[in-house]
Amino acid sequence: MQLPDHEQQELDEIERHLAEDDPKLAAKLNRPAARVPRRTAVVAGMLSLHVIGLLVVVAGVTLSSVVLVALGACVILGVFGGFAVRAWHEREK
Known part of the structure; x- marks a missing residue:
């Protein structure tokens, strides 16, 4: 207009x-x-994945599904692993 x-x-x-x-x-x-700094975007994405993993675990417990609990646990552990690798790489610099 x-x-x-x-x-x-x-x-x-x-x-x-x-x-x-x-x-x-x-x-x-x-x-x-x-723009949002890259580090902030990565951390926000990883935290979002963590929350999704927690929701999958809760859904698995609610539905008594071992597969969903295991999948959610893998996502959660993957996020922690990602944080650890990222911290290690930054420390090496």
């Missing part, structure tokens, strides 16, 4: 005044949104 010409001109004028009054704020507002 496009603004009428006079409204667009007013917005452009406000933007110019902002840039003149507070250049740091104007630069910050014009900057693209910050």
